[in-house]
Amino acid sequence: MFNRRSLLAGASALGGASLLPGLAHAKGGLVATTYPGTWEDAYRSIVVPMLKKKDDIDLEMAPLFAMDQIGKAKAARGAPPFDVFVLDPGPRIVGIEGGIFEKFDGKKLSNLSKIPEGFTDEWGVHVSAQVVGIAYNPKKLPAPKGWTDLLKDPWVSRLGLTGFQTTFGTSSIIEISKQFGGSLTNVDPALVELKKVLPKIAAVGLPAAMPGLFQQGQCDVMYTNTQTVATLKGKGVDIEFVKPESGAISFFTTMHIAKGTAETANAYKYLDLVVGREVQESLMKPPYNFLPVNKEVPLAPDLPMKSLDEMKSYVIHDWAKINPLRAAWIEKFNKEMAK
Amino acid sequence: MRFRQLREWQLALPLALAFTALFLAPLLLLVGVSFYNDDKISQPGFASWLKFYGDPFNYKVIGDTLLLGVKTVCTTVLIGYPLALVYLDLSARLQKVLLFIIVMPLLLSVVVRTFAWIVVLGHEGVVNSVLMSLGVISEPLKLLQTELGLVISLTQIEMPLMLLPLISVMSRLDPNLRDASAALGASRWRTLFTVTLPLSMPGLVAGCLLVFASSTTAFISQTVIGGVRLIYLPLVIWQQSLVVYHWPLAAVASLSLVVSVLSVVAALSWVGRRSGGYIHG
Numbered sequence A: 001m002f003n004r005r006s007l008l009a010g011a012s013a014l015g016g017a018s019l020l021p022g023l024a025h026a027k028g029g030l031v032a033t034t035y036p037g038t039w040e041d042a043y044r045s046i047v048v049p050m051l052k053k054k055d056d057i058d059l060e061m062a063p064l065f066a067m068d069q070i071g072k073a074k075a076a077r078g079a080p081p082f083d084v085f086v087l088d089p090g091p092r093i094v095g096i097e098g099g100i101f102e103k104f105d106g107k108k109l110s111n112l113s114k115i116p117e118g119f120t121d122e123w124g125v126h127v128s129a130q131v132v133g134i135a136y137n138p139k140k141l142p143a144p145k146g147w148t149d150l151l152k153d154p155w156v157s158r159l160g161l162t163g164f165q166t167t168f169g170t171s172s173i174i175e176i177s178k179q180f181g182g183s184l185t186n187v188d189p190a191l192v193e194l195k196k197v198l199p200k201i202a203a204v205g206l207p208a209a210m211p212g213l214f215q216q217g218q219c220d221v222m223y224t225n226t227q228t229v230a231t232l233k234g235k236g237v238d239i240e241f242v243k244p245e246s247g248a249i250s251f252f253t254t255m256h257i258a259k260g261t262a263e264t265a266n267a268y269k270y271l272d273l274v275v276g277r278e279v280q281e282s283l284m285k286p287p288y289n290f291l292p293v294n295k296e297v298p299l300a301p302d303l304p305m306k307s308l309d310e311m312k313s314y315v316i317h318d319w320a321k322i323n324p325l326r327a328a329w330i331e332k333f334n335k336e337m338a339k
Numbered sequence B: 001m002r003f004r005q006l007r008e009w010q011l012a013l014p015l016a017l018a019f020t021a022l023f024l025a026p027l028l029l030l031v032g033v034s035f036y037n038d039d040k041i042s043q044p045g046f047a048s049w050l051k052f053y054g055d056p057f058n059y060k061v062i063g064d065t066l067l068l069g070v071k072t073v074c075t076t077v078l079i080g081y082p083l084a085l086v087y088l089d090l091s092a093r094l095q096k097v098l099l100f101i102i103v104m105p106l107l108l109s110v111v112v113r114t115f116a117w118i119v120v121l122g123h124e125g126v127v128n129s130v131l132m133s134l135g136v137i138s139e140p141l142k143l144l145q146t147e148l149g150l151v152i153s154l155t156q157i158e159m160p161l162m163l164l165p166l167i168s169v170m171s172r173l174d175p176n177l178r179d180a181s182a183a184l185g186a187s188r189w190r191t192l193f194t195v196t197l198p199l200s201m202p203g204l205v206a207g208c209l210l211v212f213a214s215s216t217t218a219f220i221s222q223t224v225i226g227g228v229r230l231i232y233l234p235l236v237i238w239q240q241s242l243v244v245y246h247w248p249l250a251a252v253a254s255l256s257l258v259v260s261v262l263s264v265v266a267a268l269s270w271v272g273r274r275s276g277g278y279i280h281g
Helices: A004-013 A038-055 A066-076 A089-098 A147-151 A167-179 A188-200 A207-215 A226-234 A264-274 A277-284 A308-313 A319-337 B002-034 B047-053 B056-089 B092-107 B110-121 B126-133 B147-171 B175-183 B188-216 B219-224 B233-243 B247-280
Strands: A029-034 A058-063 A084-087 A125-136 A159-161 A221-225 A240-242 A249-257
Touching: A029 A038, A029 A264, A038 A058, A038 A226, A038 A264, A038 A277, A066 A084, A066 A089, A066 B233, A084 A089, A084 A264, A089 A167, A089 A249, A089 A319, A125 A147, A125 A167, A125 A226, A125 A264, A147 A167, A147 A188, A159 A207, A167 A188, A167 A221, A167 A249, A167 A319, A188 A319, A207 A221, A207 A226, A207 B110, A207 B219, A221 A226, A226 A240, A249 A264, A264 A277, A319 B233, B002 B247, B047 B056, B047 B247, B056 B092, B056 B147, B056 B188, B056 B233, B056 B247, B092 B147, B110 B126, B110 B147, B110 B219, B147 B188, B147 B219, B175 B188, B188 B247, B219 B233, B233 B247
Parallel strands: A029 A058, A029 A084, A159 A221
Antiparallel strands: A084 A249, A125 A221, A125 A240, A125 A249
């Protein structure tokens, strides 16, 4: 009357699938964080179905900014609310210091040889590159040449400014500071110069609000990454990216396995898929425009670099030196910029 | 009698337990965390309190936060009270329509409402486009990232919180009292200030409480519409808890917000109780 297949299907429909692991349902699940916006859209439409198809894993995406991920993981204290983190360099170091990552073994990735040497370490794997520079509206403003142009007319009165809350904001203010005699660990010259032109600046906002403010014409020039520029351009916004004369900033986004997760095996399968050629190639295409880390993926002509090796000539910041100073910088930024 | 009291006590037990677990325990945890000196929460001490209250800038932040609440309460009362009076004089059908319009903002996510205000107040937004097309202004006004823009948007966002308690109380007022006042020769203004306003005080105070508490803690509206040059306590709490992870400092800022807002709320409640006594006394 009942064969095994129909019995399993029935059990599955009744929600009994969890009692029959590996028989009637997917080979487990995985909760991975992703950045809200382009990252979330891209991962939901490309990576989730691919992981299901390839490894039969139900991937659930948790959209959170890097800082929020660290905050939630630290608050969870040993019971991580997700299995895999996606982070920028600053929060990555905070995570390592906070002991919230499992040790990572790159040899477990079948695609290890396809990514450049040094793109994995004992804590995680590089999954995408990011390039930060200046974005402007070409219909409203001439192209700025460098960071100092942002503080001059006609750009300054259309400038959208963010503080030290994000990687790109912190990196950009450091670069502005360097133009006025500052350094990686001294942002005071930038704050002094910004204060001089503060009444002229069009907007000082939270990083998450900046694309919306740019789209609405509240500001026409800002510092941001190439991906945001490509995404806004895809929505029909008049926006172009400029590499500052002193060099664009680059950093890598990394993924890490959460300490205490029960899904370590699935996490490795997910990370292996993410750095694989198929996913990297799909993510590079519009409208997502990710900068790939897989050596086998030929870089699209509209990307800011011709090869991954070119990244070495970009400005790279040492976040181990930046992180301890950041709290004081944020306080200083609040005081200097407050109305 | 004793048995009856016990049963009432038992009925309140689930709520009391939920209140203890979901409100009191986290609040005590917050107090506990605030008495640590370092971001790793390893050294007990008063350093976080001393650091926060040793910085005059934070007094300005607390003052600005409370002032924002006061300004929002004032504008919601100035617009909301006449609207409630209009509501009272409408037919039952029109009252339903107006009530729907009043409640409508609550049906939308606060994020959507906030971003809609960017479109309205922006450099190339609706207000500037209309004023420029009418020739009233030649350059766009800076409405976003200003306190004026923030108060305008908060007034709309918080308006249902003012109107709902106000309408609820005013609808129960006996219309004969206003008629009697008029029949005894009082002008409309006198009737408003000596009859309607005192009788509607409980609703007005309740609305002020809700608007004040909600606007002083409206992190999304404050940061997206006001920008980060207008620094209020919710922004400081967010920065300390989720950007620099100094939870003891975040706890001190949070408790400062709770205490300062509760102080004003307590003062308003006292005014409400006094006005209640005056009305019924």
